[in-house]
Each structure stands twice: as structure tokens, then as C-alpha cells.
Amino acid sequence: MAEEDVSVTFKDLGLIDELCEACTRMGWKVPTAIQKEAIPLALKDKDVIGLAETGSGKTGAFGLPVLQALISQPQRLFSLVLTPTRELAFQIKEQFEALGKAVGVTCMVIVGGMDMTQQAVELGKRPHIIVATPGRLLDHLEKTKGFNLKALKYLIMDEADRILNMDFEEEVDKILKVLPRERRTMLFSATMTSKVNKLQRAHLKDPVKVEVSSKYQTVIKLQQHMLFIPCKHKHIYLTYILNEIGNQSVIVFCSTQLSTLKTALMLRNLGFTAIPLYGKMSQNKRLGSLNKFKAKERSILLATDVASRGLDIPCVDYVINFDVPLQSKDYIHRVGRTARAGKSGVAITFVSQYEVEVYQRIEQLLDTKLDVYPTVKEEAMILEERIAEAERFAKLEMARLDEKGGKRSKKRDYMDDDTEESMGVRNRIKKNKKKFKK
Numbered sequence: 342m343a344e345e346d347v348s349v350t351f352k353d354l355g356l357i358d359e360l361c362e363a364c365t366r367m368g369w370k371v372p373t374a375i376q377k378e379a380i381p382l383a384l385k386d387k388d389v390i391g392l393a394e395t396g397s398g399k400t401g402a403f404g405l406p407v408l409q410a411l412i413s414q415p416q417r418l419f420s421l422v423l424t425p426t427r428e429l430a431f432q433i434k435e436q437f438e439a440l441g442k443a444v445g446v447t448c449m450v451i452v453g454g455m456d457m458t459q460q461a462v463e464l465g466k467r468p469h470i471i472v473a474t475p476g477r478l479l480d481h482l483e484k485t486k487g488f489n490l491k492a493l494k495y496l497i498m499d500e501a502d503r504i505l506n507m508d509f510e511e512e513v514d515k516i517l518k519v520l521p522r523e524r525r526t527m528l529f530s531a532t533m534t535s536k537v538n539k540l541q542r543a544h545l546k547d548p549v550k551v552e553v554s555s556k557y558q559t560v561i562k563l564q565q566h567m568l569f570i571p572c573k574h575k576h577i578y579l580t581y582i583l584n585e586i587g588n589q590s591v592i593v594f595c596s597t598q599l600s601t602l603k604t605a606l607m608l609r610n611l612g613f614t615a616i617p618l619y620g621k622m623s624q625n626k627r628l629g630s631l632n633k634f635k636a637k638e639r640s641i642l643l644a645t646d647v648a649s650r651g652l653d654i655p656c657v658d659y660v661i662n663f664d665v666p667l668q669s670k671d672y673i674h675r676v677g678r679t680a681r682a683g684k685s686g687v688a689i690t691f692v693s694q695y696e697v698e699v700y701q702r703i704e705q706l707l708d709t710k711l712d713v714y715p716t717v718k719e720e721a722m723i724l725e726e727r728i729a730e731a732e733r734f735a736k737l738e739m740a741r742l743d744e745k746g747g748k749r750s751k752k753r754d755y756m757d758d759d760t761e762e763s764m765g766v767r768n769r770i771k772k773n774k775k776k777f778k779k
């Protein structure tokens with residue numbers, strides 16, 4: 342969150358009293374930097390491109406002007422928000438509902454992994470605002486009788502770089518074709534990639550660009566460490582550190598869904614309250630995991646990069662990168678889950694013999710060398726036997742789950758985020774492993 346400047350209020354930005362009061366109810370005292378920049382422009386009916394990350398208050402930056410316009414000309418199916426992940430969609434809906442509660446705004450989420458017929462019924466009630474992931478929205482536009490967005494007034498694209506990176510480009514193009522041209526558009530993106538640039542040229546009218554975050558900075562209250570350990574000892578050191586730090590709230594990022602699940606099962610066998618979150622889980626299970634972690638019923642969340650962006654999880658004390666993120670920018674997103682809103686936090690990145698090259702790129706991006714996280718090898722290695730046993734248990738449990746749920750694809754372990762870039766890096770890591778084995 343940017344530095345607070347108490348001299349500018351929400352009212353100064355041109356927002357009506359109902360919405361200023363809604364901000365106060367949310368505990369928002371003054372606008373954030375992106376809100377200060379974007380809200381006055383959007384209220385003047387400009388198309389806006391906001392370069393801002395999640396965590397900067399950008400949902401308010403687009404949500405408040407949309408709500409103000411909706412209040413002045415109430416209409417069903419007024420605004421569409423496209424967003425890359427299911428969790429983000431639910432988060433945005435929550436903010437719209439909280440801000441628009443006093444004026445009775447209805448908001449609906451349309452994402453994959455949930456029953457389509459039920460969604461079609463809900464769509465029939467014509468909510469004011471739809472928050473959707475592109476694939477499922479397109480399904481409804483093509484298949485749900487009577488549903489169209491011809492009267493839409495506002496289109497928001499949230500995390501546009503991410504939407505296009507996740508190869509929703511085709512879906513987004515198709516959706517844009519069936520939206521009315523006479524509308525306002527706001528596009529938010531953490532980075533201005535060439536794909537986002539293309540989108541901007543094609544569909545925005547004289548957009549005004551606003552940029553707030555200085556690039557790739559991690560917050561000062563975040564202590565960042567690395568730990569160079571052999572790949573086969575990662576579970577041992579993870580357990581050692583979790584024991585040391587006690588009952589804190591921790592997110593552990595793994596690179597694949599299998600290692601996320603395996604590590605969660607292993608930790609549970611050791612008596613930790615660990616819960617997994619990854620893309621292939623059903624939507625209800627994903628939300629369930631997240632809510633249990635948020636409510637502090639579980640203190641350790643094991644996650645793939647599906648959780649590294651966008652999720653507003655308050656009070657995470659530690660982020661542990663069990664695997665080095667393949668895309669350097671994901672490091673910033675992952676560690677951004679801690680030290681939020683002025684709190685302090687610790688990030689620890691495990692670097693194995695296979696991940697040195699990928700890790701060095703992160704140091705280059707950060708332009709700093711991270712301190713080594715202090716550990717005592719002898720104390721960690723006492724756990725070796727017990728961890729081996731817990732790993733065996735996890736393996737058996739996974740085989741049991743496989744039998745129960747049908748065979749998993751044998752071809753390869755799933756990544757939640759298969760982009761060309763990450764696949765290229767993954768292949769390099771594989772080659773490195775082979776080289777080491779020779």
C-alpha cells in the first residue's frame with residue numbers, strides 16, 4: 342500500500358456521500374495512490390489504463406466509479422469485470438458488495454468449476470455487475486439462452502497482463518466482439534506487456550494511462566532470506582523451520598500441484614494444520630481451503646502460483662518458497678502475500694542445486710543478494726527419519742486418492758501456470774537434474 346497522504350479525501354475525488362460512507366465503513370480512511378489517480382478520471386468518463394498491482398487498492402479504483410455511475414443511471418447487467426483467477430473473482434465480488442451494500446447492488450461471479458445450469462439461473466436474474474473469468478463467461482455468451490451483454494456500460498479488465506498470459510487471448514477477443522462499442526473501459530495491469538498494448542490499441546478510446554507502483558519493489562518491512570539446501574532435504578528443512586517459528590501463519594509455495602499435495606499430506610502426518618490450494622481442485626474445495634486459512638483454522642497453506650497473485654490474505658507472517666518460482670516476477674507476487682498493509686513479514690526461499698540459475702535471475706531482478714536464513718544443520722537432520730516416514734505416508738495417501746478419484750494424468754505433473762516462459766525454464770531445470778545425475 343502506498344504512503345498515506347491525508348490531505349486528499351474520497352470526497353475530494355468527486356465521490357458521492359453514499360460511497361464516501363461506504364469507504365469509511367470498510368475502514369478506508371484516505372484513498373490509495375491508484376485511487377487518487379484513477380477515480381477522478383473515471384468519473385469524468387475517461388477510459389483508464391491503470392498500471393498497478395493487486396494490493397494497491399485497485400478494486401476500489403475501478404469499483405467506486407462504476408458504482409457511482411450505476412447509482413446515477415441504475416441498470417441491470419451494467420458492468421463486467423474480467424479477471425484471470427477464480428479466487429480474484431470472488432474477492433472482487435466481495436468488495437463490490439461491501440461498497441454497494443447501502444444501494445442494493447447485485448453482483449454475481451461466473452467462473453469455471455461450478456455448475457453451469459445454476460449459473461444460468463442466476464444470470465436470468467440479471468445482476469448489476471458480473472465478475473467473470475473469460476472462459477466460462479464465453480461459454481454462457483455462446484450457450485445460455487437469453488443472456489447477452491448488449492446493454493453493458495462498463496468493462497473492466499483486471500490483471501490484463503495475467504489474463505493474456507494465461508492464454509485467454511482468444512476468449513477475450515471473442516467476448517470483446519459481442520460487447521457494445523459505446524461503453525467505458527478500464528484496463529488494469531501489473532505490467533504493460535506487448536499483448537496488453539495490443540488490447541489497449543484495439544479497444545480503448547483515448548485512454549489515459551496512470552501508473553503508481555514503482556517497478557518490482559518489495560516492501561521495506563519484509564525480511565527476505567534464502568537457504569541453499571540439497572533438493573532431497575527440502576522437506577526436512579521445511580519441517581525444521583515450521584517447528585522453529587511455532588504457530589505462525591505461513592504460505593508455502595510449491596511449483597507443481599503434486600508437490601503441493603504431497604507436502605501438505607506429509608505435514609499433516611507430522612501433526613501440522615496444513616491445507617493445500619491448487620488449480621485442479623474443485624472451486625468449492627479451493628474456496629474452502631482459503632477460508633479455513635483466512636479464519637486461522639489452518640496455519641499453513643500449501644499453494645501453487647494460483648495463490649501467489651491477487652489473493653488478499655491478511656496477516657501472513659511467513660512466505661516460504663519451497664521451490665524457486667520459475668518466473669522471476671512471480672517471486673514478487675509470492676512474497677507480496679506477507680508484510681502487507683504496514684505489517685512486517687519474512688520470506689524464505691529454498692534453493693536447491695538444480696535451481697541456482699533460476700534463483701540468480703531473481704537476485705538480478707531485485708538487484709540485491711539475499712541473506713542466508715540461519716539454521717543449524719545438525720538439528721534439522723535429527724528429523725530425517727521421521728520425515729522419511731511421513732513422506733512414505735504421503736505417497737500412500739496419494740495412491741489411495743488416485744484410486745478413489747480415477748487415475749491422474751501420467752504424462753506430467755500439472756503446473757497451474759503453464760506459460761511458454763515457465764515451461765522453458767522448467768525444461769532447463771530438468772536438463773540440469775539429468776546433468777547432475779550423470
Ligand code: AMP
Nearest residue numbers: 369371372373395396397398399400401
Ligand atoms: P486490492 O488492490 O484492490 O486487492 O486491495 C488490497 C486491499 O487494500 C484490500 O484489502 C482493500 O480492502 C484494501 N484497501 C483498498 N483501498 C483502501 C484504502 N483506501 N485504504 C485502506 N485499505 C484499502
